[in-house]
Amino acid sequence: MTDLSNLWIIIFGLGIGSFFMRFLFLGLVGDRPLPDWLLRHLRYTAVAILPGLVAPLVAWPAATGGQPDPARIAAALATFGVGYVTKNVLLAILSGAAVLFGGLFLLS
Amino acid sequence: MASSSIKSAYWRGFRDATPFVFVVAPFSLLFGVIATEAGLSVFETMSMSVVVIAGAAQFTALQLMNENAPTIVVLASSLAVNLRMAMYSASLTPFLGAAPTWQRAIMAYFTVDQSYALSVLKFETEPKMTLPERVAYFMGTVSPVCPNWYLFTLVGALVGQAIPPWLALDFAVPITFLAMIGPMLRTGAHVVAAGVSVTLALCFAWVPYNLGLMIAGLGGMMAGAQTETVLAKRAAP
Numbered sequence: 001m002t003d004l005s006n007l008w009i010i011i012f013g014l015g016i017g018s019f020f021m022r023f024l025f026l027g028l029v030g031d032r033p034l035p036d037w038l039l040r041h042l043r044y045t046a047v048a049i050l051p052g053l054v055a056p057l058v059a060w061p062a063a064t065g066g067q068p069d070p071a072r073i074a075a076a077l078a079t080f081g082v083g084y085v086t087k088n089v090l091l092a093i094l095s096g097a098a099v100l101f102g103g104l105f106l107l108s
Numbered sequence: 109m110a111s112s113s114i115k116s117a118y119w120r121g122f123r124d125a126t127p128f129v130f131v132v133a134p135f136s137l138l139f140g141v142i143a144t145e146a147g148l149s150v151f152e153t154m155s156m157s158v159v160v161i162a163g164a165a166q167f168t169a170l171q172l173m174n175e176n177a178p179t180i181v182v183l184a185s186s187l188a189v190n191l192r193m194a195m196y197s198a199s200l201t202p203f204l205g206a207a208p209t210w211q212r213a214i215m216a217y218f219t220v221d222q223s224y225a226l227s228v229l230k231f232e233t234e235p236k237m238t239l240p241e242r243v244a245y246f247m248g249t250v251s252p253v254c255p256n257w258y259l260f261t262l263v264g265a266l267v268g269q270a271i272p273p274w275l276a277l278d279f280a281v282p283i284t285f286l287a288m289i290g291p292m293l294r295t296g297a298h299v300v301a302a303g304v305s306v307t308l309a310l311c312f313a314w315v316p317y318n319l320g321l322m323i324a325g326l327g328g329m330m331a332g333a334q335t336e337t338v339l340a341k342r343a344a345p
Contacts, residue, residue: 004147006179010169010186011152013179015159017187023216025198031206038198040333043232044301045199046225047292048328049192051302052309052321053164054285059310063278072279079283083290090127092287100279 071103117241121226121248128222129252131284133260134277135163139170140264146170150265157261161220161254163281165190168318188318192325196224203231207243215243218250220257225288296339301332 034042058076060066079096083089136157143153143166160166169186177185196219204215226249231242293299305328312320 004173006182007148007152007173009179010173010182011156011159013183014156014162014165014169014186014190017183018160018162018165018190018193019217021187021190021194022197022219023213024194025201026204026216026219027197027209027212029198029201029205030209030212034198034202037333039202040336041329042195042199042202043336044297044329044332045192045195045325046228047289047298047301048305048332049195049321049325050221050225050285050289050292052305052324052328053192054282054289055306055309055324056313056320057282058286060313061278063276072276072282075279076282076286079286080290083287084293085290087291089287089291090130092290093127093130093283096283096286100276100283104276 074103075100114240114244118244118248121245125249125252131280134280136257136260137264138277140261144265153265222253223249297332297335300335301328304328304331
C-alpha cells in the first residue's frame with residue numbers, strides 16, 4: 001500500500017526544490033561574468049549528463065527487472081548511431097523505435 | 109525587422125522541438141497511469157506534473173512512495189535526480205543571463221532536458237543570435253513539449269491501466285536522450301566527455317540517491333574541459 005499521507009508535502013517540496021535548482025544560476029547569477037574555467041566545464045554539461053543518465057537505463061532496464069535486454073540494447077545503438085551520422089533527432093527516434101519493436105517482436 | 113527575427117526564432121525552436129512530442133507524450137502518459145495506479149487522484153497526479161514538471165524526479169518520487177520510504181528520503185532522492193537542472197541552469201546563464209528577471213524565472217520553470225539540450229546546441233552553433241531571439245527560441249522549444257507533458261499526464265491518469273505492456277513505453281525516455289546525444293558530439297572533447305560519463309555512470313550505478321549520475325556528470329565535464337585545453341594547446345603551439 002502506498003503511503004500518500006505526505007503527498008502534498010512531497011509535491012510542493014519537489015516543486016519548490018526543482019524550481020530553486022533551475023533558478024539557481026540563471027536567476028541569481030544573471031549577466032555577471034563567469035570565470036573561463038567554469039565556462040569551459042559548463043560547455044560539456046549536456047554531453048556529460050545525458051549519456052550518464054541513459055547508460056544504466058539501457059544496460060539494466062527496469063521493465064525487464066534489471067536484466068540486460070538485446071532488443072533494448074539494439075534499439076539504443078540504432079538510435080545513437082542514426083543520430084550521430086544524420087544529426088536528425090526525429091529520424092534517430094523513429095529508427096530506435098523501429099528496432100525496439102522489431103526486436104521485441106522477433107525475440108519474444 | 110527585429111520582431112520578425114524574434115518570431116522566426118520562436119518558430120525555429122518550435123519546429124526543432126516538435127519531434128519530442130512523440131517521446132514526451134508516452135512518457136507523461138506512463139506517469140499518469142502509474143500515479144493513478146499508486147492511488148493518486150487525477151487532481152493530485154496533474155498537480156504533480158504541473159508543479160514539479162520533471163519526469164524522472166516524479167517517477168523516482170512515486171517509486172519511493174510505493175516503497176513507503178520516509179518523506180525526507182523521497183524528497184532528497186527525487187531532488188538529487190533533478191540536480192542536473194542546476195547544471196543546465198548554469199550552462200544557460202552565459203546565453204540568457206541578461207534577460208529580465210521575470211523572463212529568467214519563466215525560463216527556469218520550463219528548463220527541462222529537451223528545452224535545455226536544443227537551446228544550448230542552437231546558442232553555441234549560432235553565436236550571433238540576439239538575446240530576444242535566444243529567449244524566443246527557448247520558449248519555442250518549450251511550446252510543443254511542456255503543454256503536452258500536462259495533457260498526456262491527464263490522458264494517462266484518465267485511461268489508466270488500458271495501456272498494454274508490449275508498447276514498451278519505458279524505453280521512450282532512453283530513446284529520446286540517445287537521439288539528442290548524437291548531434292551534440294561535434295568535437296573530440298564532446299566525445300571524450302560522453303565516453304567518460306557513460307563509463308562512470310555504469311561503474312557508480314550502485315551509489316544511492318542517484319548520486320552516481322552526479323559523479324558521471326562532473327567527471328564527464330572535467331574530461332571534456334581538459335580535452336578542450338589539450339586540443340587548443342596542440343592547435344596553437
